[in-house]
Amino acid sequence: MARFVFVESRDPYECADCARFLDLVAGVRRRSHEVTLFLVQNAVLAAREGASHAGGYSELARAGVAVVADAFALRERAVDRLASGIEPSGVDRLVSLALTPQTRVIWH
């Protein structure tokens, strides 16, 4: 089992291959790795409860991916209520994850 941190900075409203990135996240999780999806910048726009693309993130959470949204990006965009399975956190957590041995960080 390996550790992967996927950072999504783009949002599915403007980005044609965001869905493919989430497929990659799901595919890695299916191979029983420890996976975190860290949402930063406009990616958090799809994390708002009720957002049309929020289901993709929630589905990953149900599959055992730790889905984390940058608290600053959420506040910056007044995203107050998150879709299910998404938790807010700071970039210090991203750094801490990156410093964990044998962790691959893959940024989209």
Added chain:
Amino acid sequence: MTIGKSLTVAIMDPPYESATTATALRIIDAALRQAQVVTVFAYEGAVSMTMKAQQPHANPVKGTTVEQEEHPTTKDWIAGLFALARQTGAKLDWINCGLCVDERGAGETIDGPRRGSPKDFFEAVKLSDGVIVIPTH
């Protein structure tokens, strides 16, 4: 701070063009509070972040003066990161890719950053506990 840990971050976006700049600097700030060595490899447009000639400006739409606006410049933010490193005892090694510097005329920087190459990036990666490469689009 986690004793002995080191992180390398590669960045590419020029300042004032995307949300990535601030995110990258926030990560570096957080890293300087956790790791002992933080290496930044600034590639392509990111080499402009440390340009000494950056100047704040007034805002005629808001009606603010230069002093009132306190407009951020990335060189000042990065100077702040060097100061943070001195405070925490971490080492911040900021490397601007030399060829990228040349073609952009970005050679006059604040104190702290140094000129380097992909070799320096690779050397840092080999020694690092973690690597974050932040792409551009």
Added chain:
Amino acid sequence: MKILSIVDTAYRATLEEQDDTILWLNHALRNNGAEVSILLSGNAVNYAVRGQDAAGLAFGDRRVAHPPRLDEDLARLIAAKVAVFAVEEDIRERALPADSLVAGIEKLSRAGIPEAIERFDQVWRW
């Protein structure tokens, strides 16, 4: 340390750089001993098409003397023993002509990427 560099942005500043800066960077890393492989995805799969021609550009009387030759750069990477993969579906979706692709590029299906990236210690998207 095995490194996989994923390239999916294409033709970004290639004219003023006379290179793709990410292919160039990875070739530089290889020259410095890095065990690097490349995965072309998205529009970057088009780099594998032979015959791309950016010649003839001029701005006033300033000619671009050495336009990028990205297909040749890929061939040079392959000759330098860098494994170059390309996402099969991205090739198909863009109707890249099979008989016009740079020799030596290995196709990788999207479904195969999760398993493939396990082989690498670092996976970087540029």
